[in-house]
Amino acid sequence: MLTHAAEDYLKSIYKLQEKGGKVSTGILAEFLDVKPASATGMIKKLKTMKLVRYERYRGVTLTAAGKAVALEIIRHHRLLELYLFKALGVPWDGVHEEAEKLEHVISEDVEARMDEYLGYPTADPHGAPIPDKNGVVIQTDSVPMTELKDGQSCVVAEVSDSDSALLRHIGSFNLYPGTAFRVVEVAPFEGPFTIDIAGQEAVIGREVAKHIFVEQVQDPDNV
Amino acid sequence: MLTHAAEDYLKSIYKLQEKGGKVSTGILAEFLDVKPASATGMIKKLKTMKLVRYERYRGVTLTAAGKAVALEIIRHHRLLELYLFKALGVPWDGVHEEAEKLEHVISEDVEARMDEYLGYPTADPHGAPIPDKNGVVIQTDSVPMTELKDGQSCVVAEVSDSDSALLRHIGSFNLYPGTAFRVVEVAPFEGPFTIDIAGQEAVIGREVAKHIFVEQVQDPDNV
DNA sequence: AAATAAATTTAGGCATGACTAAATTATACA
DNA sequence: TGTATAATTTAGTCATGCCTAAATTTATTT
Structure with a gap:
């Protein structure tokens, strides 16, 4: 199983990749609030797991397997945000922080139950798309x-x-x-x-x- | 802030202490599924934090501060179990495992909202008492x-x-x-x-x- | 094209929390 | 009471994932 840190790296690489192809070590490190040296270390680990493509000094990209993990975590995050918002009334400025912790520990079973409760939604409280179980994202052109x-x-x-x-x-x-x-x-x-x-x-x-x-x-x- | 591991140790010491005063390193290690040497290490760390009393070869007990942490975690755990059971329909044989992971990351705010949703309950799906916000446990004599x-x-x-x-x-x-x-x-x-x-x-x-x-x-x- | 600046990687260290193996202390029994 | 056995602790190792400082590579500028 992946560590929480590895999941966070993959999620971040995905998000940064969305707006601009290859992701540099420095950008990734800044996004994750760690030092570039730390990012290099994790990137190497992710490469041995075949979750990213990486050549030194050349930046990272996700492999299909890495992208699948990233989308799974993003799905957890956004479903959790919407669930906390709708089912428990957590204000929309608080759901992100909470989901950030929960996304790594929630089971597929509980996630499926929240999904059903919410009526299989496609966007979180901030309007971000919720990937479906197969990692398919509905992109709106805003x-x-x-x-x-x-x-x-x-x-x-x-x-x-x-x-x-x-x-x-x-x-x-x-x-x-x-x-x-x-x-x-x-x-x-x-x-x-x-x-x-x-x-x-x-x-x-x-x-x-x-x-x-x-x-x-x-x-x-x-x- | 305490690590998840430290929280698990305190919770375990509390539970073992309930049925028999002082807790030996061996019993604690077995309960947590770690080796005795690992338990010794953590016990020492908890002692420097003044969360347990400890003399080598003499076993551990919780201080008031340690007990407060243990009860807080147990409260998280049992409220989560009941919430998963009642709000999401998770079968009662599954709620323990799920709550075991969530108890360390749930915020006080979300917990309070679940508590309200559930009508301030006093027992989890297995009948175990849920400590209140002040750590007071209602004991039934079964x-x-x-x-x-x-x-x-x-x-x-x-x-x-x-x-x-x-x-x-x-x-x-x-x-x-x-x-x-x-x-x-x-x-x-x-x-x-x-x-x-x-x-x-x-x-x-x-x-x-x-x-x-x-x-x-x-x-x-x-x- | 060489020199400087910026980005990245390597090397070495630290805390956490697990492990094994060896040493120590306590307990039990004869 | 001494000795065997059981429990516990110490010592040393390992993986994670972060850090700083130094070395390296790439990019920019003149």
């Missing part, structure tokens, strides 16, 4: 909110889940996945966004907007 | 089923939870905590027990009966 122009309408698809304070802030505007809003005005010179959400106006800073991803964007003319 | 005589009636109080196959067997007779039954006949020469449970007769072997604890024992004359 864009960062920062790309929106005046007058456009859209629906929140996903919010990055790493920063708990950011999530509380976003939650205070009710910008949960599935929520629709319209851009009233984009301030010039990289300024904040004024939006209309269920009749209420709100001002969203650009740094915050970078972490909100939207879909079903519609121009006002097309309506 | 006796092993092997002490019962012909004609006595009683209610199942607790069943030992360590052996999953045994639990399935006991479950097949519906001998869950809270279930009442009457002894029809105790076979002579340390033989099996024939009982009447909800009108059905069942034969319970002596080895199995040793793991079933009962209370509210009543002689047929006293009824």
Whole structure:
């Protein structure tokens, strides 16, 4: 069986690989909050297990087996997040931290029971897709909110889940996945966004907007 | 923060201490399925943390601080067992193994939410008492089923939870905590027990009966 | 193309927590 | 009470996974 650390490395490599092919030792180490030397050590171990491809100084990629493990852990994580949110009422800014610990110890049996309870969901409370039992991920094509122009309408698809304070802030505007809003005005010179959400106006800073991803964007003319 | 291993040691010392004061290195090692030398090492570490009292060759006992940790872990374990059983329908012979892993990683917040969901219960699916947040345990005075005589009636109080196959067997007779039954006949020469449970007769072997604890024992004359 | 800077790897160390084998202490029995 | 046996502890090893510091390789810049 794999150690928790190995699972965390594979999960991280997967996530970093998603946005940019090969993953460097340095990026991986930073993402995991360890020193590069530590990452090198684990990468070598994962290579002997045939879970990653690796040439020194050339970065890592997951093998099919490594990707399967990564997706299994991500599935655990996201199902746990949604379960904690829906079944136990844990606030959405708290579920990530909790799931981070539970994802390594939950059994397949308990996971299947949570999955059934939740009605076989496809997204977690932050809108991230939940891979199915076979590791198939349904990808939505969302864009960062920062790309929106005046007058456009859209629906929140996903919010990055790493920063708990950011999530509380976003939650205070009710910008949960599935929520629709319209851009009233984009301030010039990289300024904040004024939006209309269920009749209420709100001002969203650009740094915050970078972490909100939207879909079903519609121009006002097309309506 | 304590390691999972340290928590397991404290929990084990507590359980062994319950039935017999001081705990020897050998008994503890056997209980934890490690070698005595390993137990000695951890005991020394726990002593420096002031969680146990220890003199070499003289056995261990928990300090107040050590007992508090042990009870906290036991509370996690038993609340988790009951939650898995009631909320997710995990069969009672599976909850122990699962809780064994989860007890070390569950947060106080999630635990409090499970506690609320369950209505602040006082016993787990095997009838073992759940310590409250302050570490107070409500002890029931149950006796092993092997002490019962012909004609006595009683209610199942607790069943030992360590052996999953045994639990399935006991479950097949519906001998869950809270279930009442009457002894029809105790076979002579340390033989099996024939009982009447909800009108059905069942034969319970002596080895199995040793793991079933009962209370509210009543002689047929006293009824 | 050589020199400098940045990234990565190697080497060596530390804590945890298990193990085996050998030494020590305690217990039991004659 | 002395000796054999059982229990326990000490000493030394191993795997994990992190660290720092030094060496190496790659990338950049002039």
